[in-house]
Amino acid sequence: MxxxxxxxxxxxxxxxxxxxxxxxxxxxxxxxxxxxxxxxxxxxxxxxxxxxxxxxxxxxxxxxxxxxxxxxxxxxxxxxxxxxxxxxxxxxxxxxxxxxxxxxxxxxxxxxxxxxxxxxxxxMLSACFVIPMDDSMSAIFDAVKNAALIMKYGGGVGYDFSVLRPKGSSIAGTGGKSSGPISFMHVFNTAASTIEQGGARRAAQMAVLRYDHPDVFDFINSKKDNKGNNVLNYFNISVNIDNPKEFKKMLEENGDLTLEHPASSIRKTIKANDLMNKMVENAWKTGDPGMLFLGRHNQYYAMSEHTPVTATNPCGEEPLPPFGSCNLGSxxxxxxxxxxxxxxxxxxxxxxxxxxxxxxxxxxxxxxxxxxxxxxxxxxxxxxxxxxxxxxxxxxxxxxxxxxxxxxxxxxxxxxxxxxxxxxxxxxxxxxxxxxxxxxxxxxxxxxxxxxxxxxxxxxxxxxxxxxxxxxxxxxxxxxxxKYKRNVQTNTIAPTGSISNLADTSSGIEPNFLLSYVRYMTNKEGDRVPLSYINPILMEKIGTNMTEELKAEIIEKGSIQNIDSIPNEIKKIFVTSMDIPPKDHLLAQHVIQSYLDASCSKTINMPKSSTIEDVKAIYLQALELNLKGLTIYRDGSLETQVLTSASKE
Ligand code: ADP
Incomplete structure (x- = not known):
């Protein structure tokens, strides 16, 4: 069989x-x-x-x-x-x-x-790790060292920075003031940038901060000037909203939110809506921050009463407790x-x-x-x-x-x-x-x-x-x-960014970003030669009607939606990320998430023309569904977008 x-x-x-x-x-x-x-x-x-x-x-x-x-x-x-x-x-x-x-x-x-x-x-065989942070200088630098060891062999690491006291809090030992979690994120970022990824890949990290940490605005703003590869570029950042439904209610009632931290006397009261608006505005600009619903993660995690999960790996699909690791397969x-x-x-x-x-x-x-x-x-x-x-x-x-x-x-x-x-x-x-x-x-x-x-x-x-x-x-x-269970969790859907290429298939649960593209390869003489790719399933569907002109047009556009000679039935099926309305990305994540004990990597792609209000509508809807987190990306919002269609190069 x-x-x-x-x-x-x-x-x-x-x-x-x-x-x-x-x-x-x-x-x-x-x-x-x-x-x-x-x-x-x-x-x-x-x-x-x-x-x-x-x-x-x-x-x-x-x-x-x-x-x-x-x-x-x-x-x-x-x-x-x-x-x-x-x-x-x-x-x-x-x-x-x-x-x-x-x-x-x-x-x-x-x-x-x-x-x-x-x-x-x-x-070292695993892709996903979470390591603990503790609110002391020696513990923070231990974490830097531990992260370096993981990244050296190609693993991704997540941390919950919420345990670090806010900027300006007193430090008993020195009489000075703490520089806060965001300053330490820069230390981790620099460490990551200096690590050779086992000769194979660059480092990737996830930073999480609770929505009621006094430095949450600094956190949300920490990547706002990012153009793709310059600010905290080895980090994805996510705001942890423990209870999304409760947060939604707070927003609807225009309620106050108190920002505080157990190790600090700093307290601030803000409007929950101001926090939401800032997150949305920055996500519209750069894609960061995402949201993470760790309360929901813990609700569906069989060991949450003893070792609650505190963060996820860099791409968000694997929530883990401190010192947790997970190996993935697809x-x-x-x-x-x-x-x-x-x-x-x-x-x-x-x-x-x-x-x-x-x-x-x-x-x-x-x-x-x-x-x-x-x-x-x-x-x-x-x-x-x-x-x-x-x-x-x-x-x-x-x-x-x-x-x-x-x-x-x-x-x-x-x-x-x-x-x-x-x-x-x-x-x-x-x-x-x-x-x-x-x-x-x-x-x-x-x-x-x-x-x-x-x-x-x-x-x-x-x-x-x-x-x-x-x-x-x-x-x-x-x-x-x-009576019997060998593994506390069994399911995670990874981005499969590299392995889907090895398998010659589309990545994870994402729609295809493009139906065609041009990749430049360097030949033996050192010249850059264009190699064009068209999705083979589309090639087969169009069959003998695939003329050289049509091929050129598909490569030029990356999508087939605006090509007159292609019949509507084919257009409907061969959609790309950008052809799909954001709410349908979200609903796909919702139905898939409903049967996953861990989580899935999914980006809600939005058109370049989306307004801040459009992004907000998605953020609000995400609070209601069976999601464990949210990542959006507005087309063109970072200068160094990984894949672009040939016409945009
Ligand atoms: P792959 O296709 O290479 O197996 P994925 O794209 O599925 O990897 O990513 C799975 C996980 O592997 C990520 O969430 C992250 O934890 C880790 N990972 C991916 N890329 C990197 C990287 N460049 N550096 C460190 N870890 C990574």
Missing amino acids: FMRVLNKWIQKEPSKNAITILKDRYFLKDGEGNYLESTWDEVSKRIARHVAAAEVNYTSDIEEIKNAEEHFYQLIKSRIFLPNSPTIFNAGKTMDRQLFKKDIEETTLEDYKTIFDSRTKHN IDVAKLVEDMDLGNPNSDDISEFQEIIYWAVRFLDDVIESNIYPLKEIEEMSKKQRFIGLGIMGLADALYKKELPYNSEQARKFMAKLTAELAYFSHVASTELAKERGNFPDFQRSKYPHGFIPFPMLDDEIDEDIKAWNEKIRQHFQGEAT
């Missing part, structure tokens, strides 16, 4: 674009910079073998370990499932290459043990929809999708063991709660293939059912693993023994399929999950 769909994709080699990225960043090199790898096959084998070696902790049956390796290899080689970048960079790194060159038939139990025992600090649903009826609770293919999810969950659970953690405290927390983040990528391409416009009710139902299916089967897999390997050590203290469901779900009324998923979910969490 497992092999039917995987076999088809195992045959397909990564595109030229994907190979270029592999060469640039992922193929292992020796100390002198010579490549040790040149194919995706070698990379897949390296990752699968390194991670499967963790199974020596559970069995001495070599066949069982090889079986796990084989499943992991097939998932990765087919690019139906990819782990987060640090796993691809760092699995097997600095180990004996011969152990990875052996055929699987010749690999012995000793080999797997050697791989497991020879792990070093270079084998299933490419665009590949699967060609042969599987995803989201349908009565589908004949359901067991095949379940099997893919089971092996993906097992892989991520094995990563927890085969990982080397940058700090002892992170290792302890990660092993006590065993966070994993299985998500999807390729949603937009899957919708093109299914001919469902991203901004339609039908598409939203599909998104909800698909996420419900993912959430259900990944939790079932985590329960199966717990039966063999034991519960996460904090299980008894968690909410699971009491029938807790870790996400809000949608109304049964929506349709029969949603009702069926809801029933299965309720049964699971009121039944077996009260």
Whole structure:
């Protein structure tokens, strides 16, 4: 069963674009910079073998370990499932290459043990971390050092700066005044800028501040002069509004908000609306700050009574407690929809999708063991709660293939059912693993023994399929999950900014930003050569009607909405981020979030012409829905936007 769909994709080699990225960043090199790898096959084998070696902790049956390796290899080689970048960079790194060159038939139990025992600090496999901050100079600089260690190996870090006393508060030891959280953010930013990201990527951090911290306005303004790469450029910033509904009420009543801090005598009273207006104005200007609803995160987190989450990783999809870490992996649903009826609770293919999810969950659970953690405290927390983040990528391409416009009710139902299916089967897999390997050590203290469901779900009324998923979910969490759970959380949808390129698919749950673009590559002679890309699903749909003139026009515009010769039915389906009204971005996030125990990375794209009032309407609506946070981006508001259509270059 497992092999039917995987076999088809195992045959397909990564595109030229994907190979270029592999060469640039992922193929292992020796100390002198010579490549040790040149194919995706070698990379897949390296990752699968390194991670499967963790199974020596559970069995001495070599066949069982090889079986796990084989499943992991097939998932990765087919690019139906990819782990987060640090796993691809760092699995097997600095180990004996011969152990990875052996055929699987010749690999012995000793080999797997050697791989497991020879792990070093270079084998850091997770993308997401949160580290604590404490209101003392030595604790702050400890945090700088800890963050540096994480970023060096390609991990992203989040911090809650709320614990730092506000600017101007007294410091007992020196008789001086504190310089406040924002001044320390600049220290972290400078540290991040000096860190080589394991040779592979620049650093990324998230700073969180509570909405009632006395320095909240300085925080909101801290990136207002950012033009894309100049102010706190290694940070995303988010204001934590613990209880969004209560905040909304405060806004409606034009209520007062007291800004205060337990370690300071500073107190200010402001209008909640002034805070909202400032956030909105700056978000309109630069995209920052976003909002984060940590109260809602904790409501759906099974350990919130003991270790509440305090921040998220840089892209916002993974809330974590202090010293928490999470490793992510994503299933490419665009590949699967060609042969599987995803989201349908009565589908004949359901067991095949379940099997893919089971092996993906097992892989991520094995990563927890085969990982080397940058700090002892992170290792302890990660092993006590065993966070994993299985998500999807390729949603937009899957919708093109299914001919469902991203901004339609039908598409939203599909998104909800698909996420419900993912959430259900990944939790079932985590329960199966717990039966063999034991519960996460904090299980008894968690909410699971009491029938807790870790996400809000949608109304049964929506349709029969949603009702069926809801029933299965309720049964699971009121039944077996009260006894067995290997992982405190199982689902996260990452941006998949790099790995979606390796998989030749659209990123995460985002619509395609452009249907076409031009990328400049430098050839052997050192000349810059333009390479044009047009979404292959669109190419296929237009078929023989794709003339050279039409191609040129699509590349010029990036979207097909204003091209007269393309029929309306095609225009409706092949929408891009900018073609989709912001409220439909928000509703997509809402339905998907309803079935995620962690969160998802989603940007609410807005047209350049949007007014501050338009942004405010989105901010207000976000307070009402099943969201755990909000990030908006108004087209063109930063000078160094990452992707632009050819016409704008
Ligand atoms: P990838 O596709 O490379 O696996 P994603 O775009 O899905 O990565 O991002 C997942 C998470 O990885 C982010 O939320 C962040 O925690 C971390 N991350 C991404 N890019 C960086 C970076 N440049 N530096 C540090 N961490 C990063």
